[in-house]
């Protein structure tokens with residue numbers, strides 16, 4: 001096979017270059033996620049007297065779907081129980097309602113952040 005050992009085909013090099021650029025972008029995004037991140041535009045939360053959100057009908061599933069892939073075991077704060085979530089209310093508001101720091105590496109709709117804020121403002125019942 002001597003004579004056939006050329007370098008990588010040019011197209012492959014282009015693809016690898018693009019991957020490298022993507023990886024660099026990803027690293028930047030991860031950095032941004034750790035260091036303050038973007039505001040969501042939500043600056044205050046209130047508990048409407050008509051709020052019907054509870055841990056059973058909202059909070060538990062919200063945490064499972066969006067947070068527990070990391071916060072069940074790997075990451076502090078632990079957010080696996082209603083009591084744990086309640087005790088982290090301020091931090092959760094900062095990380096996932098007022099800013100988009102969490103969920104890290106993915107995103108959730110603003111409307112979902114609104115609901116999370118309302119539920120926490122009501123005391124995470």
Ligand code: HEC
Nearest residue numbers: 034066067070075076077091092095096101102103104105
């Ligand atoms: C992909 C993994 C991952 C997911 C999903 C995730 N987190 Fe985190 N979370 C982390 C890591 C890692 C840290 C600690 C380092 C950091 O701040 O980036 C952290 C830190 C936090 C903190 C501490 C304050 C802070 O910003 O450092 C809070 C509060 C938090 N997460 C809440 C949440 C909530 C609420 C969700 C769901 C909406 C969520 N996280 C989803 C990985 C994750």
